[in-house]
Amino acid sequence: MMASSAAPASSSAAPACRDMAPAGIPTIDMSAPAGRAELSRQMVEAFGERGFFKAVNHGVPLRVSARLDAASAAFFARPAEEKQRAGPPDPLGYGSRSIGSHGDVGELEYLILHTDPEVVARKARAIDRDDPSRFSEAVNEYVQAVRHLACQILDLLGEGLGLRDPASLSRLVTTTDSDSLVRINNYPPSATGDGGVKAASAVGFGEHSDPQILSVLRANDVDGLQVLLPDGRGEDAWVQVPADPAAFFINVGDLLQALTNGKLVSIRHRVMASTSKPRLSAIYFAAPALHECVSALPETVTADAPRRYRPFTWAEYKKTMYTLRLSHNRLDLFKVVGEGCG
Ligand SMILES: C=C1C[C@]23C[C@@]1(O)CC[C@H]2[C@@]12CC[C@H](O)[C@@](C)(C(=O)O1)[C@H]2[C@@H]3C(=O)O
Numbered sequence: 305m306m307a308s309s310a311a312p313a314s315s316s317a318a319p320a321c322r323d324m325a326p327a328g329i330p331t332i333d334m335s336a337p338a339g340r341a342e343l344s345r346q347m348v349e350a351f352g353e354r355g356f357f358k359a360v361n362h363g364v365p366l367r368v369s370a371r372l373d374a375a376s377a378a379f380f381a382r383p384a385e386e387k388q389r390a391g392p393p394d395p396l397g398y399g400s401r402s403i404g405s406h407g408d409v410g411e412l413e414y415l416i417l418h419t420d421p422e423v424v425a426r427k428a429r430a431i432d433r434d435d436p437s438r439f440s441e442a443v444n445e446y447v448q449a450v451r452h453l454a455c456q457i458l459d460l461l462g463e464g465l466g467l468r469d470p471a472s473l474s475r476l477v478t479t480t481d482s483d484s485l486v487r488i489n490n491y492p493p494s495a496t497g498d499g500g501v502k503a504a505s506a507v508g509f510g511e512h513s514d515p516q517i518l519s520v521l522r523a524n525d526v527d528g529l530q531v532l533l534p535d536g537r538g539e540d541a542w543v544q545v546p547a548d549p550a551a552f553f554i555n556v557g558d559l560l561q562a563l564t565n566g567k568l569v570s571i572r573h574r575v576m577a578s579t580s581k582p583r584l585s586a587i588y589f590a591a592p593a594l595h596e597c598v599s600a601l602p603e604t605v606t607a608d609a610p611r612r613y614r615p616f617t618w619a620e621y622k623k624t625m626y627t628l629r630l631s632h633n634r635l636d637l638f639k640v641v642g643e644g645c646g
Pocket residue numbers: 395403404405406408416485487512513514515516589625626627628629630
């Protein structure tokens with residue numbers, strides 16, 4: 305089942321799109337009413353054509369998401385000088401407006417955390433001084449649930465792609481030294497000062513692709529997420545993804561594009577901040593270990609589809625990504641010229 309429901313977004317420095325046909329937002333029912341083979345086929349199709357899908361009936365308990373939302377909202381409601389104690393984002397920690405270290409800014413504040421429970425526990429001492437375990441337990445429980453969802457999706461992809469070892473993708477993420485992150489974003493309402501709301505063009509989080517394997521995003525009931533999709537006439541158009549706090553939005557990251565030799569596409573997305581209510585989002589970025597060599601899966605390399613990217617380690621990719629602006633097409637720098645890691 306693939307449902308289409310979005311209208312093109314109108315504001316942007318990006319391609320004009322007002323009169324273009326709306327591109328669809330694939331919706332996949334994770335309870336697999338039509339069976340597992342059909343579910344994995346839908347995923348490969350959605351990720352191959354769009355680079356993302358909306359997951360419903362995903363099995364992550366509402367209680368777990370609500371607990372993270374409450375712990376996050378309590379932190380963001382604290383005075384600025386208290387929040388700064390959890391910063392600066394170097395690159396993990398609390399940050400406000402500034403994204404990365406190359407001049408990108410957005411209308412948001414955020415926390416970026418490594419998902420290792422010991423690292424979460426250390427950071428929680430600065431995030432919730434009264435009761436650090438209140439915060440760390442909410443994060444750890446959430447991470448466990450969304451990692452499980454990410455791995456289910458990766459296993460289904462492994463099957464849909466016809467991999468000899470269908471669990472090879474999820475193993476990249478379940479390894480104890482996985483470098484996965486969780487990011488919690490708070491977009492304050494865009495007040496003008498006179499009680500009104502700013503023009504729809506305020507950038508909450510600028511255009512980019514996510515660098516990791518898979519991103520699992522959930523937000524409250526406030527719109528803002530947009531994805532760049534083909535409009536069917538050879539152009540791309542920004543498409544608003546209507547908010548749905550009961551769903552997860554799953555994105556292909558750069559590494560999954562490299563692993564599948566471009567068969568699955570890393571989607572460009574952004575958040576526009578023009579809301580009268582705060583938008584709160586949490587994104588789990590599923591990543592491999594730093595030393596992992598990322599190389600196209602043999603099943604995706606054929607005479608018709610020769611290897612597109614040279615092998616590289618996640619550490620090497622990360623080092624490059626942190627030297628670049630948010631919107632950079634960083635995977636292009638790894639297009640094939642030779643073989644071998646390092
Ligand atoms: C400008 C940057 C911020 C970012 C690191 C980078 O140099 C380029 C990639 C950015 C991004 C986008 C997705 C995630 O939000 C993020 C945590 C990531 O892994 O890559 C951010 C990085 C960041 O904010 O530190």
